[in-house]
Amino acid sequence: MNQKRINRVLEQMKEEGCDHLLITDPASIDYLIDYYNDPHERVYVMALSQDGNHRLFFNKLFYVEKDLGIDITWFSDTDDAMAMIRDYLKDAKKVGVDKDMPARWLLPLMKLDTQFVLGSSCVDYVRGIKDEEEQEIMIKASQINDQAMARVKELLKENHTEKEMDGLLLNIYHELGASDHSFEPIFGYGKNGADPHHVGDDSRLKEGDSIIVDMGCIYNGYCSDMTRTFFYKSVSEKQKDVYNLVLKAQLAAEAAIKPGLKLSDIDKVARDIISEAGYGEEFNHRLGHFIGRLTHEAGDVSSANDAIIKPGMIFSIEPGVYLPGEFGVRIEDLVLVTEDGCKVLNHYPKELMILE
Structure with a gap:
């Protein structure tokens, strides 16, 4: 995990008033943890939190040899991954979401009494x-x-x-x-x-x-x-x-x-x-x-x-x-x-x- 880059993203999140950010773009996740995964249609989400409780939501199908330096919540094809992410966000106030997040992932999250905003600029600015x-x-x-x-x-x-x-x-x-x-x-x-x-x-x-x-x-x-x-x-x-x-x-x-x-x-x-x-x-x-x-x-x-x-x-x-x-x-x-x-x-x- 590249802590310097993550810290820069956290600074941008603070400016945007986001306490959490959900990243689904594999290139952006790679940029932050030095690991690239192509999940195809499966859920693949990196969550950043202002309190440091960063987490990767990752399907057990994908095998990772190295330590990615971030806590991982594993799930299988038959698990409700979005319910796991909702539980993670239960105390969130304002969540930034990736511009590439599919509607089939975002809509289940919006059951939460939480404000969701477009948050890609927090990563895009740093990558730029x-x-x-x-x-x-x-x-x-x-x-x-x-x-x-x-x-x-x-x-x-x-x-x-x-x-x-x-x-x-x-x-x-x-x-x-x-x-x-x-x-x-x-x-x-x-x-x-x-x-x-x-x-x-x-x-x-x-x-x-x-x-x-x-x-x-x-x-x-x-x-x-x-x-x-x-x-x-x-x-x-x-x-x-x-x-x-x-x-x-x-x-x-x-x-x-x-x-x-x-x-x-x-x-x-x-x-x-x-x-x-x-x-x-x-x-x-x-x-x-x-x-x-x-x-x-x-x-x-x-x-x-x-x-x-x-x-x-x-x-x-x-x-x-x-x-x-x-x-x-x-x-x-x-x-x-x-x-x-x-x-x-x-x-x-x-x-x-x-x-x-």
């Missing part, structure tokens, strides 16, 4: 500010991603299909010490790149195609994420102009990051540059997302998020322009907020590249 150990792991994960991108560039010259590139990339990650993709990679050739979340198909490259490569790996339980856009054999003036515009917006946004600003301020920097060039409608997603144990964690860099930037935050900066039926361009790095700015975690080059 990475400690030194997490920062070191995520820096390494991005270094692996940089190395993998260099090898992907050479493989693209061999004109594999988008689908084939997925498996080839996974082999590269394994060779470099990563355990898996952090998300299904995106290889978008030509007009497929105009779909920001294109699913790979049997397309092969044609001269003049843009190539969006959005990829990330998992290293020691933490995710990386990076996007680069290449061009196959030739590039048109329009493609070149759009690429340079997206790069200008991306670099400007990264340069603007510093503690004390709002996340929405950074989105505005990139969005204004792209809008002033006439492509505002074609930049159709937020500028970035938080990342850590999951590729997309709570928090984003968007016009709707006025949260204050703080040291230790790690998020993506990924402006893009997507022209349906033609091509797309996206450039993405991860950044770590420092005391006076940010550290860009990706170092793979961003100048326009034509694959011969």
Whole structure:
């Protein structure tokens, strides 16, 4: 059990006036006790209490070798686990619940004469500010991603299909010490790149195609994420102009990051540059997302998020322009907020590249 992280969550609970917090997100439980379990449909709840009576409600089906450092209430498939949790909460006044808690678990708990509120922010805020150990792991994960991108560039010259590139990339990650993709990679050739979340198909490259490569790996339980856009054999003036515009917006946004600003301020920097060039409608997603144990964690860099930037935050900066039926361009790095700015975690080059 990571007591420092738990203490930080307890501080957030105190600010929210919660005497108890029920956590059901396996990634958040892993973050706090260094143990990951996928319970499938079964009840799996970590309960934090301001009086220190922390508890894990855990099905006997799952075998744990190590001491998790927290009291465990075991139950079987035929036990009423929610009744056990109700008994645990019988004296609670205000209980924060996880945003991912299923209704089939929450509704039985609401029989209690207790106030239930959304409490995920208590954990999400703490997870959003990475400690030194997490920062070191995520820096390494991005270094692996940089190395993998260099090898992907050479493989693209061999004109594999988008689908084939997925498996080839996974082999590269394994060779470099990563355990898996952090998300299904995106290889978008030509007009497929105009779909920001294109699913790979049997397309092969044609001269003049843009190539969006959005990829990330998992290293020691933490995710990386990076996007680069290449061009196959030739590039048109329009493609070149759009690429340079997206790069200008991306670099400007990264340069603007510093503690004390709002996340929405950074989105505005990139969005204004792209809008002033006439492509505002074609930049159709937020500028970035938080990342850590999951590729997309709570928090984003968007016009709707006025949260204050703080040291230790790690998020993506990924402006893009997507022209349906033609091509797309996206450039993405991860950044770590420092005391006076940010550290860009990706170092793979961003100048326009034509694959011969």
